[in-house]
Amino acid sequence: MLAITLRLMAMVMLSTMFMLVKLAGRSGVSAAEMVFWRQAMAVPLIAGGLLLTGRLPMLRTRRLGTHAARATTGTLGLVCNVTAAMLLPLPVGTTLGFTAPLFAVLITALVVRDKVGPWRWLAVVLGFLGVLVITRPDAPVQDLPLVGLAAGLGAGVIVAVVSFQIRDLARTEEPIACVFWFAFFGSLFAAVLLPFYGRAHEPQIWLLLVAVGVTGTLAQLLITAALRHGAVATVVVMDYTALIWATTYGYTVFGDAPPPSIWFGAPLIIAAGLVITWREHVLSKRISPTSALDESAIEESVLPSR
Template sequence: MAMLATMFMLVKLAAEAGVSLPELVFWRQGMSVPFILAWLALRGELGILRTRRIGSHAKRALSGTLGLCCNLGAATLLPLAVGTTLGFTTPLFAVLITALVLRERVGPWRWTAVVLGFVGVLVITQPGAAAQSAPLPALGLAAGLGAGLMVAIISFQIRDLSRTEAPITCVFWFVFFGGLIAATALPFYASAHGPREWMLLAAIGLTGTLAQFLLTSALRFGPVATVVVMDYSSLIWATLYGWTIWGHVPSTAMWLGAPIIVAAGLIITSREHFLSRRVSPTSAADEGATEDAAQGT
């Protein structure tokens, strides 16, 4: 979570230095490819990248790239703490997809959590509150909520892929195809950069890749329920970066709304963990793969 928060901080600095969003998306993906290949080559594990589901990986990369655009867009347009908090809406959207799209039964605990979570969103965004001294940009809010929605969608795609593919295989083909998708926009948005901007772009790729490796390791060695809760520690890092670098002090609405959204996510997480233990060990494994996918974006 510290690495993810650091990546978003670097993204915000790069955007302020004039790097466009399509460039940020491309280099976030493109920089990861050589890092992953070098790591696997040193371990003699390049063969793990073989797959018979290249089409499924490409579809996941398309959704993931859109989600990454939303994540990075929220980081550039909103205070880091606000963008991070809106990203915590992923469990809320996952419940809605489960109930409305997959037609699976959702009990009162999770429905209550969904309502509670979106109340928290309303508290932070304060729609129609003209008295706000510095209203949050609508495009940034849409990007933040869009990131939560897209990560929820991606989690279901990864749940399917994880039945046959290793986590690092999913990550590699995501960044590979995602880089190709983002490259199509470079002729229209790419520009010349100085040494500082290139250092920022390299650091974005490195911290993003490290975050993926660390999360995969966490899920390998720790209980899913424990690892999932650690997601919320990213808010601490985002708040510290926002305060020390940009002087962003969270508003009263942020202090009130963020705990509500976090509480809703914890209710859903604990409830799904409880249900997965009642169903089968395989369900619990799927939950772990889902979390890995969500952060992999």
Template sequence: MSDAAADQRPMMALLIRLGAAFVLSIMLVFVKLVVESGVTLTETLFWRQLPTVPILLAWFAAHRRLHVLGSKRLKAHAGRAMTGLAGMFLNFGAVTLLPLAEATTFNFTTAIWAVVLSALILREPVGKRRWGAVALGFAGVIVIAQPGHSHVPPLGAAMALSAAFMIALISIQIRDLGRTEPPLTIVFWFAAFSLPLLAAAMPFVMTPHTAYQWSLLAGLGFFGLLGQFLLTAALKYGAVASVIVMDYSSLIWATLFGFWVFDRLPTQATWAGVPLIVGAGLIIAWREHRLALQRARVMVGE
């Protein structure tokens, strides 16, 4: 699994990412219900991560493939786990403070943050089109957030935008790890490195739970694990700029779940800002696709 180029399957990657968007939308419903029931955010994160380690260990042992969990890149896994834990905390926190549709829309700024990261950290040249898309996307954020007189809590908006930034950084890390590591190995080490930190906080945050709360936590753990695997697998078989387009489908599910479960629909400001943010993401994805094609032609000598 060390040759990433040989594993590129664009259509499979798009379908997997589409499934990930649906599954993770369900997970966010469980997050919101769990925290609203009285479970702390830190404990919610712990129970989200806990099932991953024993389930994957059992699965690999049953298939006599425990060796797959071995890795020579534990430092990279540890770094991914720290950013992943921070991103999950911000993402879950935003979901508890914002309606589902608004939290999901702010997450769409991941593509915008990816451009900013590539320019500032990777020192990649960014042209007028992508900088224009960045400006368009942040204009959409301002339209939705309406600073000073909005239904969107400023703290929730800040957490959602910070979560999107972290997701952009995490996507780069996963893409790098995917060159040498199978998807389930990446998922396993994320949980293995983050669980001890969360477990250390449990004596201070854990409270007795009802059967209803335990059922919500079980659902959260299941859909979280499935979504994380699908998300990682998509990045194994396709480029970040290509598969991230499928994330926009999650707005459909967030709107439906927000109405069915929480009796909330997006406001007019949200609907006005969504096309700007989605449009910016599509421009960036299209431009990244064109640049990838250009790089491929150069590599084959055309």
């Protein structure tokens, strides 16, 4: 119950972060600024927390180059997520983020060349049917901007790719180190764009940007804590509660009613994710404890990209 509670709180923080991103975007803040502050705020918060608890040595690494490569991919995914949050209704952007497991299955089958059974293929087909229902290719462009849809699906692809990079890093690195170096290098990459996209803001806008960074970091810390107290297959199911918060924020803060297609497409995508989660749980019982730990590390480290 503690693990489930922590994961539920993490989804509240993550949904709040995207609500703040959308709010800041409507106030004239660029995506580059928001990515920078999301990453930059995490660096002192994580480092300070580890310092106070005497665990700063956990950040030691001999693989800075690999962390930088992972941060490059992950920061691109964060740009996609921020763009989707700014351009799409919050429930739609959140639901498209649930496609990451579908793309992970495709990468496993087509790139890694590992065997994928009928259950996971069924989930992929089911999930992409849900995507088609939500995006409605025959709908007018103004209903859902194509750039926003591309960003939402692009985020799903990139998060899936990042999961394979984390699988490699998790063999030698602490999960919290993966999160820290992702934020460190990601903030450096985003800082390059600040001279072109940064601008002066009112004090309340700066508070919004700080809140984006704090809520995103808290979400990651809660995700990590949840996985210390519960199994991956148990807690990851709670991620779908983010859709409840996204819908609530969309209606109460922005006055956006979810498009009717979300009520038909979202259940298909969520069902697909649940099938994949169940199947991975079954398969994890057939692998070594070390591999199982790697999978937990992946779950801890993928969501910061969102």
